Amino acid sequence: MQAPKVTEAMLTPKSFLQIYDDEDLLLENGLIKNEILEQQNEDHPMLETCIVDHVIFNGSEITRFEATDVIFTNCDFSNCNFSEATFYRVQFLNCKMVGINLNGSYLNNVEFKNCLLNLASLNIVNAKDVNFVECRLAEASFNENKLKKIKFEQCDIDKMAILETNMRNVDISTCEFESLEAQQELIRGMQVNEQQATYFANYFLGVKIKLI
Known part of the structure; x- marks a missing residue:
């Protein structure tokens, strides 16, 4: 991806609230740090070339x-x-994103790294070149998505629901889970490790694999 x-050296310190000073709700070239913006309510704000830290x-x-x-970072x-x-x-x-609603979103060249995404809603998403790295996605919903070049690396995806989403060529072999909700016909071609293959054999076929 x-x-x-963007680099910090090219930015000017700004407040996220300055976005309301622009008629189009556009904030550009801003270094935004250490703000509390709980319960904001806005439609179609835009950020371009910014770093947002501890907000x-x-x-x-x-x-x-x-x-x-x-x-x-750290938001x-x-x-x-x-x-x-x-x-x-x-x-x-390093963002906390528990219960976030990203339904209906378009993600292109996006990385989530060391983020807490438990109970997140990632449904009806069009995702291209998106990486989830060392994230926790326990009980997240990942349904009805269109995927291209998606990576899950060393993530906790326990009890994640992956429905109506074609997972062909998606590699989850470095991820951990005890249970996963998925559809047999849509995980064909998904890359898994031996333990995960055993889980899916039992989940879909009731087959218990005895390792010798």
Whole structure:
């Protein structure tokens, strides 16, 4: 995936609230740090070429959010509604995203690294070149998605629901789970490790594999 085209040296310190100063709700070239923005309510704000660090958006309704060349680090998006978002060349690093709603979103060249995404809603998502690295996605829903070049690396995906989503060529072999909700016809071609293959054989066929 392509990394965001932004460095701290090219930015000016700004507040996220300055986005409301623009008629089009656009904030550009901003270094946004250490803000508490809980319960924000806005439709179609736009961030371009920004770094957002240690900002709390907890419980906000920010629908149709657009972000291009943005890095979010150590932010709290718990229980936020980001439905129908558009993220292009965006990184989420060490973010808390429990219960976030990203339904109907378009994700292109997006990375989630060391993020807490338990109970997240990632449904009806169009995702291209998206990486989940060392994330926790326990009990997340991942349904009715269109995927291209998706990676899950060393993630906790226990009790995740993956329905109506073609998982062909998606590699989950480094991930951990005790149970997973999936559909047999849509995980064909998914890459798994030996333990996971044993789980799916038992889950779909009732076959118990005896290792010798």
